[in-house]
Amino acid sequence: MNRTPEGYEKLEVHFGREEKRYVWHTHHIHGKMARSLLKTSPDPVKTKLLHQIGLSLYNTSHGFHEEEVKKKLEQFPGGSVDLQKENNGIGILTLNNPSKMNAFSGVMMLQLLEKVIELENWTEGKGVIVRGAKNTFSSGSDLHAVKALGTRKASIDGVALCMFMQNTLTRFMRLPLISVALVQGRALGGGAEVTTACDFRLMTPDSEIRFVQKEMGIIPSWGGATRLVEIIGSRQALKVLSGALKLDSEKALRVGMVEDILQSSDETECLKEAQEWLQQFxxxxxxxxxxxxxxxxxxxxLCLEDALQSERDLLGTLWGGPANLEAVARKGKFNK
Incomplete structure (x- = not known):
């Protein structure tokens, strides 16, 4: 006998290769059923989305040997990358090398990866603010390390460093945390690239973002060009990169590089403003x-089909869970 299960209506839909002849009504499905549906998801899709945290772009199959790169970076000390995790679920990631405008030493690049891994494992986290110490963001790479790497197997070392930083910043971008770059003072070169790995950018009134790589005879190599196109579009990105344009806060706001200009340039006050801005999300x-x-x-x-299936899979982890049941119980679906 062909019976329609309770809470379902007949409709032919597809899950991968398997045909189903019923679609569920959202007011009948519950958490246990949603989680069982998650098990039917194509394994490649689940891997791409749900397991993408901690996944690097490059590995030995690409000729990238992370441990070798780490040993080279250890030779260039200076500064630190500090992480403070607040009780409200917001982390503060500080680039701390003020004597060199918070330029990334080799050790700081290693510490950035360490902090990203720590954030990957911070299950209570909801957001993160990236900033520089002493009222400036970052001037990019420490030229001492760059010059040293440039004298030995230059192209090999340069590409390996590129792959290392792309790995780190892609993992940062994939964090399930809403991220904000708080730009004080200057964000130059690699510092500008770091801002593009964040979901949002906020600037103080007298700050600037500038991709200076062209003037160094190179192009952005930490993924900054790719992400910049995503943020402001290809035409604007080409202008900004090829002209090494100085984006002050007003210009950055006009081209869509930043979300807002903060009122204060004071280190403590602008951090407070950034926290308040992020708190709403x-x-x-x-x-x-x-x-x-x-x-x-x-x-x-992901492509459209995989992205839609991933959205479905994520719903399956929430539907019927504590937050969902509590919201339904107070009937506050559309009330704030």
Missing amino acids: VKGPPEVVRALKKSVSSCKE
């Missing part, structure tokens, strides 16, 4: 905020 349970970030991130990397 990270309200609520961590699992919901993190799932939303994952869902949006998947659209950047």
